[in-house]
Amino acid sequence: MTAHSERAHRVSETFDPASATIAVVTFNRSTLLARLLESIGRMDPKPGRVIVIDNASGDDTGEVVKSFSDTIGTELVYRRLEENTGGSGGFSEGVRVAYELGSEWMWLMDDDVEVLPDGLSRMGAWAPRYKSIQGRRYDYDGSEFYWQYRVSVPLGIPIPFAPAAFDARGYRPMNSGCFEGMFIHRSVVEKIGLPDPRFFIYWDDTVYGWLASRQTRSVIVNEFVLRRTREIKQWDMGRRHLNASSDMYRYYIMRNRGIMKHYYAAHGKYSPVYFAIGTAATFVKELIRVTMVERGITRKGIANLWRGMRDGRRIARDETFEVMAPLTAR
Structure with missing residues (x-):
């Protein structure tokens, strides 16, 4: 066992998977949502609960969620909003519900990813050493996705040339956030409030992650925990x-x-x-x-x-x- 894995194993003993809630925001993508829920059912360990925030979908999202209620292996909470509030409104509601239900950790994600089976244990290995954590993900084609984890605060834009490699520490400090995998502790949420629903989409997670980094040492860790399930045209x-x-x-x-x-x-x-x-x-x-x-x-x-x-x-x-x-x- 390497020094890094020994450290991760020791820290993970202080993390209770049942204290974590996965909060998913979805809109008219029930097929993708089903794939995500199936992946959560395969997780070991599983979170204490899963919250699905439905942005007033017009498809069979409600029925799909109901079909997983007895098979996902953990508590499944469904909230359907009266109107589409965008990703920003959905994550604001997801964090609110998770917080009010007493969740210690909130793991935020869109409906177009799936969780790797050991994803929660990999994230939990870094808790409670850090309280705002971003894991890594594979892209649709299986390649390693690079996320711009540093923001130039004066300019208010991501730094595209921030180093991509990790050293032996297995993490890099970040001052941003991404709702596709943000893992945040309730103590930080208490200090910075809920995500701002007025963004509707875009810059909401950047700002929220920046606010978190002002309250705690935020990090992106060299742990692959998610895989994108929707192909997006790219350069x-x-x-x-x-x-x-x-x-x-x-x-x-x-x-x-x-x-x-x-x-x-x-x-x-x-x-x-x-x-x-x-x-x-x-x-x-x-x-x-x-x-x-x-x-x-x-x-x-x-x-x-x-x-x-x-x-x-x-x-x-x-x-x-x-x-x-x-x-x-x-």
């Missing part, structure tokens, strides 16, 4: 990929810069000049995404980028905007 740049997007994503990636500005300002980290540079870089990146991944710039795509930027400036100027409050302040 392969070697270790790093640029995924295809949509006009809706293009709108929110620009619009939500306005929300991000308020969080930076609330914590004394907002620099107007640098943040404007980051916004411009985001705009250019989206043009590159459309050109290199989707092979063409559409009038609608450009219009959504400009519309998102316009609405983002309006949000940024809104002096009544308030960031999410810590749960300890309730």
Whole structure:
């Protein structure tokens, strides 16, 4: 047994799998959701419960969840929202439900992944040494997915050239987050509050992970725990990929810069000049995404980028905007 595995085994003895809740957000993808729930049924150990937040799906999601209630091997909680609140609203609700049910650990994920059988034990091996943890995942084709775990705070954008390799420690400090696998302790949630549902999609997990890193030492660990089950068109740049997007994503990636500005300002980290540079870089990146991944710039795509930027400036100027409050302040 290596020194790393001995350390991981020792730490895992202090982690109770039943204290963890997997919170899944889904919308009209019952086939993918079923595959995820099947993978959770194969986990050893299993979490104490699984929460499925249904963003008002129009398919058979409710029936699919019900079909797993007696076979998944752990408590299954189903919450159907009255309207589609986006990934942001879904994860906000998922964290709220998990927190109110007394969960110590909350493992957040979309419906288009599956959990590897020993995923929870691998994550638990790092608890409670760290309280905000991101595992690794395999892409749809089985390749190792690289996630940009560092954010330039002045610019408000991921750092694409952050080192990808791990040393003997088996982790790297991070200051961001990804709701596709974020593993977070309730003590951190108490301090930073719920994810902000107003993002709808995009930048929500980046901001939430950044807030967590201000309260605790956040890390990405060299543990493969998830596998993507949905193929996404990509521009392969070697270790790093640029995924295809949509006009809706293009709108929110620009619009939500306005929300991000308020969080930076609330914590004394907002620099107007640098943040404007980051916004411009985001705009250019989206043009590159459309050109290199989707092979063409559409009038609608450009219009959504400009519309998102316009609405983002309006949000940024809104002096009544308030960031999410810590749960300890309730």
